[in-house]
Amino acid sequence: MPGPAAYPHLAAIDSPADVRALPEAELPAVAEELRKYLIDTVSQMGGHFAAGLGTVELTLALHYVYDTPNDRLVWDVGHQAYPHKVLTGRRDRLHTIKGNGGLAPFLSRAESEYDTFGVGHSSTSISAALGMAIADELQHAPGADPKAPRRHHVAVIGDGAISAGLAFEALNHAGSLETDLLVILNDNDMSISENVGALSNYFARVLSGRLYASLKEGSKKILRRIPAAWELARRSEEHMKGMVLPGTLFEEMGFNYIGPIDGHDVGGLVKTLRNVRNLHGPQFLHVVTRKGKGYAPAEADPIKWHGPGPFDPDKAVIFKEKSSGPSYSQVFGEWLCDMAESDPRIVGITPAMREGSGLVEFSRRFPDRYFDVAIAEQHAVTLAAGLACEGMRPVVAIYSTFLQRAYDQLIHDVALQKLPVTFALDRAGVVGGDGATHQGAFDLTFMRCVPNLTIMAPADENECRQMLYTAVCLGAPAAVRYPRGVGPGVAPRAEMEALPIGKAELRREGRSGLAIFAFGTMVQAVSATAERLDATLVNMRFVKPIDAALIMRMADRHEYLVTVEENVIAGGAGDAVLEVLTAHGYARPVLQLGLPDRFIEHGTRADNLTAAGLDPASLAAAIDRWWQPRQQRA
Numbered sequence: 001m002p003g004p005a006a007y008p009h010l011a012a013i014d015s016p017a018d019v020r021a022l023p024e025a026e027l028p029a030v031a032e033e034l035r036k037y038l039i040d041t042v043s044q045m046g047g048h049f050a051a052g053l054g055t056v057e058l059t060l061a062l063h064y065v066y067d068t069p070n071d072r073l074v075w076d077v078g079h080q081a082y083p084h085k086v087l088t089g090r091r092d093r094l095h096t097i098k099g100n101g102g103l104a105p106f107l108s109r110a111e112s113e114y115d116t117f118g119v120g121h122s123s124t125s126i127s128a129a130l131g132m133a134i135a136d137e138l139q140h141a142p143g144a145d146p147k148a149p150r151r152h153h154v155a156v157i158g159d160g161a162i163s164a165g166l167a168f169e170a171l172n173h174a175g176s177l178e179t180d181l182l183v184i185l186n187d188n189d190m191s192i193s194e195n196v197g198a199l200s201n202y203f204a205r206v207l208s209g210r211l212y213a214s215l216k217e218g219s220k221k222i223l224r225r226i227p228a229a230w231e232l233a234r235r236s237e238e239h240m241k242g243m244v245l246p247g248t249l250f251e252e253m254g255f256n257y258i259g260p261i262d263g264h265d266v267g268g269l270v271k272t273l274r275n276v277r278n279l280h281g282p283q284f285l286h287v288v289t290r291k292g293k294g295y296a297p298a299e300a301d302p303i304k305w306h307g308p309g310p311f312d313p314d315k316a317v318i319f320k321e322k323s324s325g326p327s328y329s330q331v332f333g334e335w336l337c338d339m340a341e342s343d344p345r346i347v348g349i350t351p352a353m354r355e356g357s358g359l360v361e362f363s364r365r366f367p368d369r370y371f372d373v374a375i376a377e378q379h380a381v382t383l384a385a386g387l388a389c390e391g392m393r394p395v396v397a398i399y400s401t402f403l404q405r406a407y408d409q410l411i412h413d414v415a416l417q418k419l420p421v422t423f424a425l426d427r428a429g430v431v432g433g434d435g436a437t438h439q440g441a442f443d444l445t446f447m448r449c450v451p452n453l454t455i456m457a458p459a460d461e462n463e464c465r466q467m468l469y470t471a472v473c474l475g476a477p478a479a480v481r482y483p484r485g486v487g488p489g490v491a492p493r494a495e496m497e498a499l500p501i502g503k504a505e506l507r508r509e510g511r512s513g514l515a516i517f518a519f520g521t522m523v524q525a526v527s528a529t530a531e532r533l534d535a536t537l538v539n540m541r542f543v544k545p546i547d548a549a550l551i552m553r554m555a556d557r558h559e560y561l562v563t564v565e566e567n568v569i570a571g572g573a574g575d576a577v578l579e580v581l582t583a584h585g586y587a588r589p590v591l592q593l594g595l596p597d598r599f600i601e602h603g604t605r606a607d608n609l610t611a612a613g614l615d616p617a618s619l620a621a622a623i624d625r626w627w628q629p630r631q632q633r634a
């Protein structure tokens, strides 16, 4: 890390109190250093980048004006909060972010008292800040402790994150109360990809102000021909203005709308925030920023620089990760293009994760059948259900962790009605750097109990492709869950063939009396151990319907059984095996291996697997420990 000489201001800021002690005139210089520090640091270890560059002045102004941590500053998502981390005592550890034992990738209450609410998933900030503000009111009701400090409450939410239903539920509630709450919209016109949707268009119109002008001109021309209507329109012009001038939407929802203001003018921000701080009731401050601000390549291509790996800051070259083959996301993306080519019923849906889900090519080649619905997981699933009702074959590309947001839609809108929706569940299992909030640890558990849903877990890339095809052929709700990154390197075959539903694949038959039922990624992870112990190895392929016949056949021939999966053990695929054994009266010792009953923190994916005991070496050791004392009895 460059020393204090390079960052004279930053070096003297150990907490926001130090920021507040500065003369206002020095804030632009601090902003400049902060931005440089982000570039220097993130270029070394990679991480969320463009969003943080855009919030430098806003972060500085917020900590300058508000008395944090007494005043509650609630960031949405937390990917834009690197500047906040730097100013709140974590400057020297920023380079550890996302790494094993390092700073959390997003915000965490356990990490800092300035992180008022734990985040990672989006669109929670307004609800959480409102809850805190109501708590503050209740704690200051007549008769309450007079010493309890009064606080201000500020939620900062991006124009991408505000598109989610949850954010609107919170606005709807907050706007009906008199509770003091400031919602700051950080509007940079970007989500991870270009922001989409009517709301995003609305913000753009608010900024350009052009709509009002064009509407006025357009309506004049038409209405002049109808005198009575013209008079009515003239009289209602004031209202008309309100309909299209900045902020009306939020005014109508009960907020006092302020803005739009320049989010890179730190002096202007400070002045505005000081004024807003004294206002009562729900306030909505519209701040306009530029994603990637101050680093030209990121300003020019904020998608590429949303979350780069380590890079050369001078040459703006992101170092390529060595990869042995296509990622599962790429395998999915290619499959979807191939499938769409031959089947006009195929529609691809993503809730704002085009790049991460491998849909860039599909979006280019099939723009009419590609839907980025913004950060709206619930809508993504029910939209698919509607499409399926009318004979289409929608494929919802969604991260395992984000499907958690759409659980009722999965059950009530898709499964209950047996609609042919395919869920391509990316990032299932541990994900590495994005940590506890993003682990795809639970999907097998929460999907397995849903009737009518077929669930598959591929052991390799080709199997992934064939399973996706199987899912579409099935004509019923189906999910294929695959991990982040690359697989074992089995090239997908171009031709597609539907797998027999609910049938496992016997990989090897052993003679030692031990059988291992492995799911998805774990097939490869235990294959050497199975070989070494002369154990039977089954690639289970289906979590539901599970291959009960094969499980029983194995239980007949083997005394000792192991299940292994990259999902929490509780309620997961191993439990499905146990349910079969129990239902059919088999009492066999079973070792269940999978993710433990705790949240796995950030690190690399390999770190995560080791932490969970699911790397090949830990698995081998766990099986040995359990098997050796039993082996003699087998």
Ligand SMILES: Cc1ncc(C[n+]2csc(CCOP(=O)(O)OP(=O)(O)O)c2C)c(N)n1
Binding pocket: 051, 054, 077, 079, 080, 120, 121, 122, 157, 158, 159, 160, 161, 162, 188, 190, 191, 192, 291, 351, 352, 353, 375, 402, 405
């Ligand atoms: C529920 C949920 N869905 C998707 C994501 C992935 N995600 C992280 S940041 C982001 C874009 C957010 O856009 P915006 O709020 O405008 O912030 P910006 O990056 O533009 O500053 C997305 C889609 C998430 N964190 N949570």
